[in-house]
Amino acid sequence: MKFLRNLLASIFGTLIALGIIFMLFVFIASIVTESEKVGVRKYSVLEIRLDSNIKDFAPKSDDPFENLLGFSDNKIGLNEIINAIENAKTDPNIEGISINVLGIRGGIAQTQAIRNKLEEFKESGKFIKAYADFYDQKSYYLSSVADSIFINPFGRVDFKGLSSEVLYYKDIEDKTGVKMEVIRHGKYKSAVEPYLYNEMSDNNREQITAFLKSLWNEMLVDMSKSRNKSIDELNNIADNLSARNANLAVENNIVDGKLYKDEYDNKLKIALGFSTDELLHTITLEDYISTGKGRLKASASNNIAVIYAQGAILYGKGDENYIGQDLIINALRKASKSNNVKAIVLRVNSPGGSALTSELIWRELELTRKKLPIVVSMGNVAASGGYYIACNANRIFAEPTTITGSIGVFGTIPNISKLAGKIGVNAEQVSTNKGANYSVFEPMTDEFRAVTTEGVEQVYNTFLERVAKGRGMLVENVDSIAQGRVWSGVEALKNGLVDELGSLGDAVSYAAELADITDYKVRNYPSYKKDLEDRFNSFSLVKSKEKIFKEELGEANYKIYKTISEISKLEGIQARLPFIMDIK
Template identity: 70%
Template structure:
């Protein structure tokens, strides 16, 4: 009896102690927050480093527990970056911008959006300078907007054109005995090619070359305008790697001078009119955002809802990393109930995924647009299932470098019958009925393949019908530009898949025009709220498996592992773009 009493007392004592420690941690975090408030001083330079992952929408929790546990991970929101640069234009304390980044954790369309906003900042009369020890291609593209670009004398500019690499696993399948059974519709539906062939098909090579050239053309036009270099000369620089050292980069006008970091700091001081011996006031864009500059304030009563759909589409709840029908449908319903919201912008950044989840979201969009105008804004990618979500909007606006289209579907099922045979496993089945069944241990039967093919064809035809009705195109016209083919935003506009080219701000302006309002503020959706289990799932020690695999296999080998594992986990028919498009 004494043992039980002591045990209960110990448990309660431990819980009380943990509670006191928890309260102390929260109070300490609150005190630190109070003492570390950031302000913008006079004569300040806004410093832009975009080495963190840039997401279209990356709300940070205001729960102090999340901050203590490190659950506000290393990310920055595109919408906040854009708002911060807009606010900096009229901020008397901000005299100019310094871009100082060796890598950009954003997609090409996101980078172009930031670059365009920096062009607007320059038009206000304030300066932009850029410096790096080394420029990779994306960081150079961003930095080329600057009035002056500087490079470390020992550095280089990696300006070489775009390329994309696709890995093929057919030989691995043959050797291991583990295969992927594939049923697809669309000659360009190359998501499953790596499991079917040992080399790239002509159709896939054609589409990749097409959108790479379209995106490269956008980059060349922007750099040519900013650096006053003709496009042909820029291609010559890329062909011959004429930025491979600082001297060549200066000779070919990629940069203005090769100087050291301390000399660059002196130039910044000169630009804002302070003495060389004085301190240079700089504020990072993250800190600037934390002062409230990541928002555009408005007293308007009318609102435009921006609903962010980012990540792969999977059947289920959904969160900040993947699109689930539950969260998007909940957001659409909440928007319909609000009396203040007059229009919706659906911001899509998704390669697609579950056809069923896509159809469920499509249906809710169809219901919603009966009462509110809906404009789609496409980010880096809005392809396959991502386009499925977009196709019935009142208006679709894509970035010029958006990857979109990929109207096609496929099914993929793992099979280990050869491996099982090689290691002496024999599987026998007993069934009550003769309908087509599937076992991972047996070769796929023709009956099962026929049934699955029928399902793929049905989903494909439904997809075409959705696009046909949404875009006011004939069924055959959609089929001719579908077949799983991927297009750039520029190409998509020419063939009628999108209405206009522009960024999120352009889409919001279009939504306001459809709603016939001129004064409005933005309300972002969905609301990401983590329960206690989700919070601890995000705790760093819960993610050690991924980190260990990367350390053991290396980044590139881990990508292979992740690709194969992801395909083996797919459920149902997929409306998904070519699985990995790694443009570099």
């Protein structure tokens, strides 16, 4: 009995100690959070760096330990960036903007959306200036919106046009004996092409060339306007690399001058009306957002729900990084049940993925549309499964630089029968029935291939029907622009896959029109709250997995790792883009 009392006392004491430690952590976290609060001083310059991962929607975690212990990844929401620039237009404490980007961790469509918002900011009469030690192409595209652009005297501008690289694995498959069995529909469905050939097919080269040219032309139009140079002049500079050093960049009016950072800071002071020996007040975009400027104030009772579907589409719950049916369906149901929500905007930023998950979300969208109007806004990419969940909206908006379409499906199954033969492994199967079975240790049988092909064809035909119904087109007309082909937003507008070119804000405004309301506020979905199990799982590493792998592998090798990791998660028939679509 005494032993039992001592045991219970020990357990009770341990629990009390853990409770005290927990409260101490909360107290420390609250102190740190309080000490990090910033304000906006008068005569401040808003500094835009964009060295965080840009997500369409990146709400701060409600877990007080994540930021304190470094569990959360470095991220920022596009919606917050846009709202912050909008607020800066009328903020009496913000005199201008300084762009200091060395690399943008976001897509071209996100970059264009930020650039367009900066164009609007200039209407306020406040200045925008830009500086960098060197410019890559995306950072120059954004910075070209500035009134004046400066570069380090030893810097360069990587201005050469867009390119994309695709890796092919057929040779290594033959050498190792490890291969991917492929069944697909769509002559442009290039996601599986690297497993079939050693070089790019003519069809794939045709589609990549077409959308790269379309994206580049959009960028040229914007830069031509800002820099007062013709598109032919800009293309000539790109062809001849005539901005490859600071002298050439100034000579060809790509930048306005060569300065060291301290000299650039003096220019900012002069723009503020200060003398060069006075203190320059700058506030970073992240700090500005932390003061509450990442939200637009509104007191309206009517809501437009913006539901963010971002990441690859996988079967399951879903989270901030991938689209699962549970999270999106629950968000749709929650929004449609709210008396205050009058319309829904589905923001899609996805290369696609599981066909089954896409179909489940499509079905819920069909049911929701009977209650509320639904408008789609496309981000960097809304292709394949990403287009599947977009096609039945009342109206579809795309950015000009959105990558969309890719209406096609495929199935991939690993096979190591050749490797097994080389190393002396023989697999024998025993079955109760005659149905077509599959083993990674044996060559795929004709019967199994036929059954799998039937499944792929069924999904493809269903995909065509969904698009035809949603877009008011004939199935054969959809098929003619489908076949897995990828289109830019501009091209998609021409062939009827989208209704209008515009931003998320344009989509929200149109949704309000459909709902016949003029006074409203935006409410963001879904909620990424973690359950208790997820919270404890996060304590297994002090740093996020992404941070650790990037540090150990490097940025380039991490991309390869991420590609292999995505391949390992694929189950069932897929409707998605190529695994690697790195435009630079």
